[in-house]
Amino acid sequence: MDKKENKSIRKKQPWPTKEAMQQVYEKNLWGSSASDFYSGDGSHRSEIVQPYIAAVITFLTAFKNPISVCDLGCGDFNVGKELVRYAKNYIAVDIVPELMERNMNNFKATNLEFQCLDIAKDKLPIADCAIIRQVLQHISNDEVKQVVAKLTSYEYVIVTEHLPEGDFTPNKDIISGQGTRLKKQSGINLLLAPFSFKVLEESVLLSIPDENGLIVTTLYRCR
Numbered sequence: 001m002d003k004k005e006n007k008s009i010r011k012k013q014p015w016p017t018k019e020a021m022q023q024v025y026e027k028n029l030w031g032s033s034a035s036d037f038y039s040g041d042g043s044h045r046s047e048i049v050q051p052y053i054a055a056v057i058t059f060l061t062a063f064k065n066p067i068s069v070c071d072l073g074c075g076d077f078n079v080g081k082e083l084v085r086y087a088k089n090y091i092a093v094d095i096v097p098e099l100m101e102r103n104m105n106n107f108k109a110t111n112l113e114f115q116c117l118d119i120a121k122d123k124l125p126i127a128d129c130a131i132i133r134q135v136l137q138h139i140s141n142d143e144v145k146q147v148v149a150k151l152t153s154y155e156y157v158i159v160t161e162h163l164p165e166g167d168f169t170p171n172k173d174i175i176s177g178q179g180t181r182l183k184k185q186s187g188i189n190l191l192l193a194p195f196s197f198k199v200l201e202e203s204v205l206l207s208i209p210d211e212n213g214l215i216v217t218t219l220y221r222c223r
Helices: 003-012 017-026 046-060 097-106 141-151
Strands: 069-072 090-094 112-116 129-133 156-163 201-210 213-221
Touching: 017 097, 046 129, 046 156, 046 201, 046 213, 090 097, 097 112, 156 201
Parallel strands: 069 090, 069 129, 090 112, 129 156
Antiparallel strands: 156 213, 201 213
16 A cells, blocks of 8 residues: 555544544644643633532532542633642543643642543542533543543543533534534433443533533532
């Protein structure tokens, strides 16, 4: 197979998630800013970020003793940095090595740790609570299933997803990358097939209207 033929085949195949997410940051596909890495307006617009931070802080401070948190898909850490002080230990995870190196240089705390992992393929860190904020909406159903299979190791899971407003068909498949299921008038519902996430309790912590639908944060208790 010559190089020209190989390049043609590669263009027809989806990029691995790591490469797709590296491209998002390299080309500022989620918007530009003065920062070298930008996780999009959903991680920076105050009307979205501040109510979310308040809701998660309320949850974390409800415990007599602080609990440990694993932030799966922490992005540029503009949101996570506000939660670290309320956790016993805070492990922030993302798939892009350059982003994680930047985060490690910019954010310091005795209870904070950064790990560069693929949350679908790699073993996840141990913690009491996992946070997955607007991450699953960007990855394929196959990868979501791989993540969900590991979530029962956490007692609590807080998931935030961008959903269409009104009735919609959940869990339509996509190719992992910068886009979401909103383009297909769909969104993630972990309790339904093909994910069928088994939980003991479910409660909505927050629902924020957005021009493209609703940004919904749901708390699950797994054990």
